[in-house]
Amino acid sequence: QVVQFWGSSGINAEYGDLTEAIKLDPLCSLAFYNRAVCYQHVGSSKEALRDYGIVLLVEENMNQKVLLNRGLLYYKGGEYNNALVDFKLAVKDAPDNALLFHTLGLCYHRNNQLTRALETLTHAMKLQEHFIQAYISRGNVYMSINSAAGYTQSKRDYCRALHYDPTNLSAHTNLGIALQSNGKMNEAWKQFTAAINISPNCHAALEARSIVNLQMGHLFGAFCDINHAVKLHPTPTMLTNRGVIHQYMGESMNAMTDFRTALEADPTYSLAYFNAANLYFNLRLFEKALRYYDEAVKNCTEDESAVLNRAIARVMLRDYVGAMEDFHTAISLNPFAAHSYFNRGNLHLTLGNNAEAEEDFRKALSLQPKDSASFTQLAVALGRQFRKDEALENYRKSIKLAEG
Numbered sequence: 212q213v214v215q216f217w218g219s220s221g222i223n224a225e226y227g228d229l230t231e232a233i234k235l236d237p238l239c240s241l242a243f244y245n246r247a248v249c250y251q252h253v254g255s256s257k258e259a260l261r262d263y264g265i266v267l268l269v270e271e272n273m274n275q276k277v278l279l280n281r282g283l284l285y286y287k288g289g290e291y292n293n294a295l296v297d298f299k300l301a302v303k304d305a306p307d308n309a310l311l312f313h314t315l316g317l318c319y320h321r322n323n324q325l326t327r328a329l330e331t332l333t334h335a336m337k338l339q340e341h342f343i344q345a346y347i348s349r350g351n352v353y354m355s356i357n358s359a360a361g362y363t364q365s366k367r368d369y370c371r372a373l374h375y376d377p378t379n380l381s382a383h384t385n386l387g388i389a390l391q392s393n394g395k396m397n398e399a400w401k402q403f404t405a406a407i408n409i410s411p412n413c414h415a416a417l418e419a420r421s422i423v424n425l426q427m428g429h430l431f432g433a434f435c436d437i438n439h440a441v442k443l444h445p446t447p448t449m450l451t452n453r454g455v456i457h458q459y460m461g462e463s464m465n466a467m468t469d470f471r472t473a474l475e476a477d478p479t480y481s482l483a484y485f486n487a488a489n490l491y492f493n494l495r496l497f498e499k500a501l502r503y504y505d506e507a508v509k510n511c512t513e514d515e516s517a518v519l520n521r522a523i524a525r526v527m528l529r530d531y532v533g534a535m536e537d538f539h540t541a542i543s544l545n546p547f548a549a550h551s552y553f554n555r556g557n558l559h560l561t562l563g564n565n566a567e568a569e570e571d572f573r574k575a576l577s578l579q580p581k582d583s584a585s586f587t588q589l590a591v592a593l594g595r596q597f598r599k600d601e602a603l604e605n606y607r608k609s610i611k612l613a614e615g
Contacts (some may be wrong), residue, residue, distance in 0.1 A: 240269040244277065256284050275304050279311075286314070291321040309339035313348065320352050328352045346372040347381050354389055365389050380406045384416045391423055399423050414444040418452060430460050447473040447480040455486055458493075466490055481511035488520065497527045515544040519551055526558055534558055549579035556588060560595075568592040583612035 247262035263281040266274060282297035298315045305311050312335035319328035332349040336342050350368035353361040369386035372379055387402030400423050406416035421436035437453045454469030467490060473483040488503030504521035507514060522537030538555035545551065556571030572589035576582065586609035594602040 238269055240266045240274075243269070244274075247277075247280070251280060251284060256288055260284055273300055273304070275301050282314075286318060286321075289321075291318050294318045295322060307338055309335045309342055309345070312338060313342070313345050316345070316348060316352075320348070320355065323355075325352055325355055341375045343372045343376050343379060343382070346375075347379070347385060350385060350389070354385075354392070362389060362393055378409050380410055380413050380416065383409070384413070384419055387416070387419055387423075391419070391426075396423055396427050400427070412443050414440040414449070417443070418449060421452065421456065425456055425459065430456065434460065445476075447477040447483060450476070451480070451483045451486055454483075458486070458490055463490060463494065479510045481507045481509075481514060481517065484510065485514065485517050485520070488517075488524075492520065492524055497524050500524045501528065513544060515541050515548065515551070518544065519548075519554065522558075523554060526554075526561075531558065531562060547578060549575040549582065549585070552578070553582070553585055553588070556585075556592070560588065560592060565592050565595040569596070581612055583609045586612065 243262045243265045247259045247266065250256075250259035250262065260281060263277050263284075266277050267281075278297045278301040282294045282301065285291070285294035285297065295315070295318045298311065298318060302308065302311050302315060312331055316328050316331035316335060319325075319331055329349060329352055332345050332352065335345045336349075339345070346368045350365040350372070353365035353368065355361075366386065366389050369382050369389065372382035373386070376382070383402045383406035387399040387406070390396075390402060391399035400420060403416045403420035403423065406413050407420065410416075417436045417440035421433045421440065424430075424433035424436060433456050434453075437449065437456055441449045441453050450469045450473035454466040454473070457463075457466035457469060467487060470483045470487040470490070473480055474487075477483075484503045484507035488500045488507060491497075491500035491503060501521065501524045504517055504524055507517040508521060511517065518537050519541040522534045522541060525531075525534035525537060535555070535558060538551065538558065541548070541551045542555065552571045552575040556568045556575065559565070559568035559571060569589060569592040572585050572592060575585045576589065579585065586605045590602040590605035590609065593605060
């Protein structure tokens with residue numbers, strides 16, 4: 212819920228008429244404003260932004276309607292810094308506008324300024340009693356903080372929203388996601404089901420429940436939910452999720468069909484490339500997997516999982532130099548992932564770099580102290596360095612952990 216677009220219902224002139232008016236009077240801000248509104252109505256964002264900018268240059272005082280409309284264009288285009296500037300200017304002339312403060316809070320959240328987002332959304336709640344959407348938005352910010360305290364606060368805000376409106380779909384769905392992220396699958400499933408009972412075509416709740424079903428091992432329920440969601444809202448994300456469920460069901464051809472359909476809709480969707488690559492990898496088609504991992508990394512350079520999996524694919528293809536580079540990159544992206552050190556340690560063993568392998572396995576164990584496989588491989592690295600007693604000690608630890 213953001214501030215509303217300000218248009219003029221009386222505008223009947225076409226672009227040509229407005230352009231002619233501008234030619235007759237190049238300083239006519241009303242003509243530029245009306246043409247910008249027309250552009251915004253038909254989705255011509257670039258042209259609308261240009262005309263709104265001209266209005267602000269021509270007029271002596273800041274026009275709040277222009278700031279709001281331009282801010283919305285920036286927000287919808289993902290230019291959150293620019294949107295922040297416009298909304299912060301607009302709010303000076305509307306200090307009691309709760310909806311405007313809510314929109315400003317959304318911008319802060321999108322810009323990862325979480326403290327400012329919390330402050331702004333809390334202020335919006337003070338301006339408007341029982342502001343349900345503000346509670347939901349603040350809960351989303353608390354979820355982004357990704358801590359135990361944040362989880363508790365987010366759950367509290369979603370529950371408050373449901374107290375004021377028990378039929379609110381976003382509150383049910385977001386509360387379910389919060390519960391799911393905290394491992395409370397049954398409670399999450401109930402929240403998603405509550406949303407679906409209120410609105411059987413709520414695709415967000417259907418998608419979320421399908422994922423919970425998958426995590427709980429209910430493959431048929433997961434497929435039914437995601438299939439219904441795809442029919443209602445066939446986005447690349449939905450199609451990719453259905454492809455993953457097909458893969459879990461052992462239906463590789465259907466899974467690949469969904470991944471390819473997702474990529475036809477959005478050729479830059481890295482997650483579809485990533486899951487298609489995983490499918491090829493599991494089928495031991497490593498060259499095809501590598502091509503798809505390349506695309507996944509190309510479209511999302513910060514995806515540590517794609518880089519790591521590409522490294523493993525390169526190991527399988529004996530491209531050890533490329534694999535080592537990818538392991539280094541994956542670790543730089545996420546230095547707290549034990550499995551990255553473990554896999555790089557295995558490559559060091561393959562190359563005979565036993566001291567480096569030992570270092571990686573020890574690092575993996577410092578992050579995941581009860582991993583029997585890391586103790587086993589550490590023992591191998593120590594054994595190759597003729598440190599027999601240390602190797603035997605680590606083998607014993609590995610066996611003890613494996614036996615439970």
